[in-house]
Amino acid sequence: MKAAFLRLTFWKVIAVAIITFGLYSTFLRFTQGLASVTNLSDSFPWGMWIGFDILCGVCLAAGGFLICAITHIFNIEEFKPLTRSAILTAFLGYVMVVFALLFDLGRPLNIWHALIMWNPHSVMFEVAWCVMLYSSVLFLEFSPVILERFQLTRLLKIVKRVSLPIMILGVLLSTLHQSSLGSLFLIVPAKMHPLWYSPLLPVYFYLSAIGTGFGMIIFESYLSARSFNKGLEMPLLSRIGLFAAIFVAAVFVIRFSDLALTGKLHYLLIPCQETYMFALEIVIGMIIPFAILIQKRNRQSRKWLYFGSVSLIVGALLNRLNVSITALNGFSKANYFPSVNEIAITMMLVVIGMIAFKYAVQYLPVFAEEEHTEVLDTNVVVENE
Amino acid sequence: MSTQKGLLFDSTMCVGCGECYRACKTTNKLPETNSDPLKDHLSCSTYTVIEDHQGKYTRKLCMHCAEPTCASVCPVGALTKTSEGPVVYDENKCIGCRYCMQACPHSIPRYEWTSNNPRVRKCIMCHERVKAGMQTACAEACPAGATIFGNLDELKAEALKRIKESPSTYYPHVYGMKEGGGTNVLVLASTPFDQLGFVTNLPDEALPNFTKRALEKIPTVVSAGTVFLGGMYWLTKRKNEIAKENAQAKERKN
Numbered sequence: 001m002k003a004a005f006l007r008l009t010f011w012k013v014i015a016v017a018i019i020t021f022g023l024y025s026t027f028l029r030f031t032q033g034l035a036s037v038t039n040l041s042d043s044f045p046w047g048m049w050i051g052f053d054i055l056c057g058v059c060l061a062a063g064g065f066l067i068c069a070i071t072h073i074f075n076i077e078e079f080k081p082l083t084r085s086a087i088l089t090a091f092l093g094y095v096m097v098v099f100a101l102l103f104d105l106g107r108p109l110n111i112w113h114a115l116i117m118w119n120p121h122s123v124m125f126e127v128a129w130c131v132m133l134y135s136s137v138l139f140l141e142f143s144p145v146i147l148e149r150f151q152l153t154r155l156l157k158i159v160k161r162v163s164l165p166i167m168i169l170g171v172l173l174s175t176l177h178q179s180s181l182g183s184l185f186l187i188v189p190a191k192m193h194p195l196w197y198s199p200l201l202p203v204y205f206y207l208s209a210i211g212t213g214f215g216m217i218i219f220e221s222y223l224s225a226r227s228f229n230k231g232l233e234m235p236l237l238s239r240i241g242l243f244a245a246i247f248v249a250a251v252f253v254i255r256f257s258d259l260a261l262t263g264k265l266h267y268l269l270i271p272c273q274e275t276y277m278f279a280l281e282i283v284i285g286m287i288i289p290f291a292i293l294i295q296k297r298n299r300q301s302r303k304w305l306y307f308g309s310v311s312l313i314v315g316a317l318l319n320r321l322n323v324s325i326t327a328l329n330g331f332s333k334a335n336y337f338p339s340v341n342e343i344a345i346t347m348m349l350v351v352i353g354m355i356a357f358k359y360a361v362q363y364l365p366v367f368a369e370e371e372h373t374e375v376l377d378t379n380v381v382v383e384n385e
Numbered sequence: 386m387s388t389q390k391g392l393l394f395d396s397t398m399c400v401g402c403g404e405c406y407r408a409c410k411t412t413n414k415l416p417e418t419n420s421d422p423l424k425d426h427l428s429c430s431t432y433t434v435i436e437d438h439q440g441k442y443t444r445k446l447c448m449h450c451a452e453p454t455c456a457s458v459c460p461v462g463a464l465t466k467t468s469e470g471p472v473v474y475d476e477n478k479c480i481g482c483r484y485c486m487q488a489c490p491h492s493i494p495r496y497e498w499t500s501n502n503p504r505v506r507k508c509i510m511c512h513e514r515v516k517a518g519m520q521t522a523c524a525e526a527c528p529a530g531a532t533i534f535g536n537l538d539e540l541k542a543e544a545l546k547r548i549k550e551s552p553s554t555y556y557p558h559v560y561g562m563k564e565g566g567g568t569n570v571l572v573l574a575s576t577p578f579d580q581l582g583f584v585t586n587l588p589d590e591a592l593p594n595f596t597k598r599a600l601e602k603i604p605t606v607v608s609a610g611t612v613f614l615g616g617m618y619w620l621t622k623r624k625n626e627i628a629k630e631n632a633q634a635k636e637r638k639n
Contacts, residue, residue, distance in 0.1 A: 030501070031501070032499070032501070033497075033498060033499045033500050033501050033503065034496075034498050034503065035498035035499040036499070040498065041498070042427070042428070042486065042492075042494075042495045042496060042498075043492065045483040045486040045487050045496065046483065046487050069614070072618075073614050073617055073618045073621075074617055074618075074621050075618065075621035075622050075624075075625055076621070077625070104482075105480050105481045105482055106479070106480075106481020106482075106483065106496065106497075106502075106503040107479060107480050107481035107502060107503070108480075108481070110461075110478075110479065110480040110481070111480055113461040113478060113480050114460050114461055114480070117461040117462055117463075117478055118461075118462070119457075119459055119460055119461060119462040120600075121457045121458075121593060121596075121597065121600070122457065122458050122459055122460045122484070122596075123458065123596050123599070123600065124458060124459075124460035124482060124484050125460040125461070126600065126603070128460055164618065168611060168614045168615060168618070171610070171614055172606075172607055172610050172611065172614070175606060175610060176603060176606065176607070179599075180599070183596055183599040183600070184484070186595045186596050186598075186599055187454055187457075187458060187488045187592050187593070187595050187596045188487065188488060188490075189588065189592070189595060190490055190584060190586045190587050190588075191490070191492075199595075199598070202599050332492075
């Protein structure tokens, strides 16, 4: 055990390097202020920590609420084996989002102010409360895994009894804050590039969170199957792939109808950075995943399913970065690009999250046997139908 | 009669002397940032500047919106619109999210980026002085009468009167009359306002309404969502049960 821990591998060296540089940047951040580590400025007050760590982080965690809705509310039980790892990823994701926020906030020690100093007119206030509550909900959703591990049966029973309201609350809170992260930008109609600004921003954020959720379920299952030598639930994942393809096509139609109806299509013909980034987002996030996942042959291949999901996820991340950075760069004339230290801190948080996931999976029954037997039962039912 | 105070800046009368800039620095105890007030820019140590647009001078400062975007977006209510008119900031509440800076349609708030306990900095229309019945430092210092302080209603009437009396001098619009729902700082100019660096693509509607419309839907989403999710749970569970029963019945028959 100890020997394995000490053995140096390529990835361990990389992880240590990233964390070391990240800690150095952290030290600078908290001793010399935001200016010492970020490229933020008065004309560009929100950068990569908001655009990537928070917006993308929350979006990537959407797999958690989606799988809960599928298995515990829509009772499609054969997806249950995917639940625990998705909830774990989401929970760790939100913990990392809160950490990132502590870096970004100018006065992180005041973060608790949102608890007692209310401004219900503020979207940020609503997001703060939703994220706070939803993180607690995710913890409760994941708690059976911990309780099982330590065989705390009585507590486990209590948690299982309140499971349905908790699941419903989780889906509602996710719906609210996933969309509200888009609402944050509704208030800058004059600052934002018209290709992204729309009164439907909250709807788009919500829809793309669901799309990313589908992508993340496939992506995570593929990676865990590879890392932990377990079989991949191919028929399940193929079905998710089909959902994703249909979903992405619907979102494509809505977004382009919106552009057409508001007379914005001509912006696509202007050769500039914004147009290229928009095109990139649409091609990677919608056209490629649709083209891959709509074909049955591809959905039955591990590799193509994986590529399709990765493309879907990367496209959603591009969307978040475009909304929060590209779309505002033109107005601000700041030409913001994140600094090395900003990137280092972000990478450090990602690495810490991955390490936490690795150890959680190692010591907790995340891929539990019990769940698999349940699936076998339901499979029998399905066959007999 | 509204108790709201405001400022009227008539850029056609401004001579670019820099007295308002210096008075602002003194009153707010701000460090010197530039010996030439025409070459400075807004920063955490400078709340107002004079800009030279090809010989036409204009001032830049917080517009003190009637319905301030910054106050509406602040999650902890650190920014507030006072009954006297100034939009003020409470650093003890602030958590430093900088949503105010992101959201301000006039891009006014500045930040203490190098500080370890940074504050948002902007013109607060000399709130302490105004509460005490005095005028703002900049208005008091202006030797040309370009910046005047007074009741907002009277200033609006005055601005319209000036345009009416000498239409050849003025571009026929008072900036701040309806931009983003109107502001307590009004501006007159001889040229279109975009030529003086003002934001001219703002809607007439107050910007907080744009997020209000989204926030108003939350109760509907929550109640409809609960019913929908609860209903789906019940429906799909029942469906699974029936499927199971049927399966068992079939088994028994065999």
